[in-house]
Amino acid sequence: MPSPSPVPSRSGRGDRRSDFPGLADGWAYLDSAATAQKPGVVIDAIARAYGPEYATVHRGVYARSATMTERFEAARQTVATFINARSPSEVVFVRGATEAINLVANSWGNSLEAGDRILLSALEHHSNIVPWQLLRDRTGIEIDVAPLTADHRIDEDALEALLTPRTKLVAIAHVSNVLGSVADVTRIAAAAHSVGARLLVDGCQAAPRIAIDVQASGADFYVFSGHKLYGPTGIGVLWARSDILDAMPPWQGGGSMIETVTFERTTYAPAPQRFEAGTPHIVGAIGLAAAIDYVNTIGLGTIDAHERALATQAREGLRQINSVRLFGPENSAGIVSFALDGVHPHDIGTILDESGVAIRAGHHCAQPLMTVLGVPATARASFAVYNGSDDVDRLLDGMRRVTRIFG
Numbered sequence: 416m417p418s419p420s421p422v423p424s425r426s427g428r429g430d431r432r433s434d435f436p437g438l439a440d441g442w443a444y445l446d447s448a449a450t451a452q453k454p455g456v457v458i459d460a461i462a463r464a465y466g467p468e469y470a471t472v473h474r475g476v477y478a479r480s481a482t483m484t485e486r487f488e489a490a491r492q493t494v495a496t497f498i499n500a501r502s503p504s505e506v507v508f509v510r511g512a513t514e515a516i517n518l519v520a521n522s523w524g525n526s527l528e529a530g531d532r533i534l535l536s537a538l539e540h541h542s543n544i545v546p547w548q549l550l551r552d553r554t555g556i557e558i559d560v561a562p563l564t565a566d567h568r569i570d571e572d573a574l575e576a577l578l579t580p581r582t583k584l585v586a587i588a589h590v591s592n593v594l595g596s597v598a599d600v601t602r603i604a605a606a607a608h609s610v611g612a613r614l615l616v617d618g619c620q621a622a623p624r625i626a627i628d629v630q631a632s633g634a635d636f637y638v639f640s641g642h643k644l645y646g647p648t649g650i651g652v653l654w655a656r657s658d659i660l661d662a663m664p665p666w667q668g669g670g671s672m673i674e675t676v677t678f679e680r681t682t683y684a685p686a687p688q689r690f691e692a693g694t695p696h697i698v699g700a701i702g703l704a705a706a707i708d709y710v711n712t713i714g715l716g717t718i719d720a721h722e723r724a725l726a727t728q729a730r731e732g733l734r735q736i737n738s739v740r741l742f743g744p745e746n747s748a749g750i751v752s753f754a755l756d757g758v759h760p761h762d763i764g765t766i767l768d769e770s771g772v773a774i775r776a777g778h779h780c781a782q783p784l785m786t787v788l789g790v791p792a793t794a795r796a797s798f799a800v801y802n803g804s805d806d807v808d809r810l811l812d813g814m815r816r817v818t819r820i821f822g
């Protein structure tokens with residue numbers, strides 16, 4: 416097959432790697448599904464925001480704080496535009512996808528009653544399982560699990576068959592962090608709505624590679640983390656339709672989320688401030704906006720096509736190696752999971768590391784999925800805008816070395 420052409424760079428050096436200081440030593444970094452490397456423009460924006468521009472937001476009467484507030488709220492607008500939200504007030508800044516899902520479970524979820532049902536899928540990340548189990552323990556709701564197809568996508572027919580009038584929420588990953596399987600969000604939203612359920616989409620692995628249109632998708636909640644989208648850690652997004660957000664009670668109390676406080680009674684600020692108690696991650700939001708600007712200069716369509724070509728190259732090469740088992744659909748987003756008979760994925764990861772290739776080995780915070788796949792762990796290569804076909808070649812060379820070592 417033809418090698419995927421590198422994503423063109425503004426520097427004209429033929430690929431995007433030179434935009435990323437973390438890769439200056441020639442590292443073949445194939446663990447972007449865990450966290451992405453940061454481009455220099457993001458690191459610079461963070462350094463400026465913590466340096467000459469630094470001040471608090473929303474409270475200061477001095478000019479620098481007013482400027483910082485404008486930048487913080489401009490970051491919210493950047494996120495809103497990125498996902499096509501109707502208004503920036505639908506964008507709540509949180510620590511990450513995990514916190515976003517916990518927020519929904521602890522605020523919206525508290526209106527659920529014993530006997531209500533939540534429908535998940537078998538490929539969910541623990542952060543889209545455990546918050547619902549905690550809610551189940553508090554409220555007595557039931558959890559249903561949609562199975563996967565033979566090629567490890569969410570079985571959407573089976574999911575539809577599991578919907579009942581008691582189903583109040585469907586919560587699924589847009590893109591699997593283990594398999595790269597892409598869910599048909601629009602179809603699942605329509606199915607969920609047909610029984611009066613809401614749809615929460617875990618967009619952690621979609622945000623860095625698939626254009627999100629929250630309005631067209633039909634989702635009711637959409638969550639993602641900044642650090643997988645080339646932005647900083649500690650910042651993420653909960654988007655919810657404004658009518659839903661407006662009806663949700665706060666889940667954490669403190670400064671910034673109130674209108675008035677007396678010892679007798681407190682009134683709360685409207686969304687999104689109602690859900691942002693305490694001093695926010697000001698610099699994180701600004702860094703996330705810089706990351707979105709960076710991604711927009713390339714285009715998610717270009718990034719996705721580039722990564723899919725690398726995933727195809729990896730799959731075709733791995734298939735040539737004896738005893739390799741591949742998981743997930745052929746037409747996955749840029750994430751490939753595999754196993755080698757008789758070799759623990761940790762050993763694969765360690766040997767690859769010796770040749771400067773970083774993959775992830777383990778259960779990827781998806782233990783129920785490992786049970787479905789029939790393995791305790793997988794090796795996972797995940798691609799990003801800065802990877803090239805040379806990285807895949809190095810992965811395949813490393814895998815041949817693994818097979819030699821293990822005979």
Ligand SMILES: Cc1ncc(COP(=O)(O)O)c(C=O)c1O
Pocket residue numbers: 448449510511512513514540542543588590591592617619620640780
């Ligand atoms: C699909 C998916 N959901 C949720 C998460 C949790 O993200 P975070 O740890 O940034 O909150 C991850 C991170 O690996 C993920 O890949």
